Amino acid sequence: MSQATKPQTSASAIPTGAPEPAPPYRRVYAWVFQAWLIMFLGVICCALAFYLLSYIPKPK
Numbered sequence: 001m002s003q004a005t006k007p008q009t010s011a012s013a014i015p016t017g018a019p020e021p022a023p024p025y026r027r028v029y030a031w032v033f034q035a036w037l038i039m040f041l042g043v044i045c046c047a048l049a050f051y052l053l054s055y056i057p058k059p060k
Helices: 027-053
Strands: none
Touching: none
């Protein structure tokens, strides 16, 4: 019985492009963005909660 083999790829078939022009970002940028995102969503959620709580009638 014959087994299926992978087709051979030549070196010219692999595309060689120019390196990315931008330098790689640092991990601290991801942490800063995540912290900013959490704070932003927290402010939005608090504002929405206070807005909705203002519609609850106050007892006399």
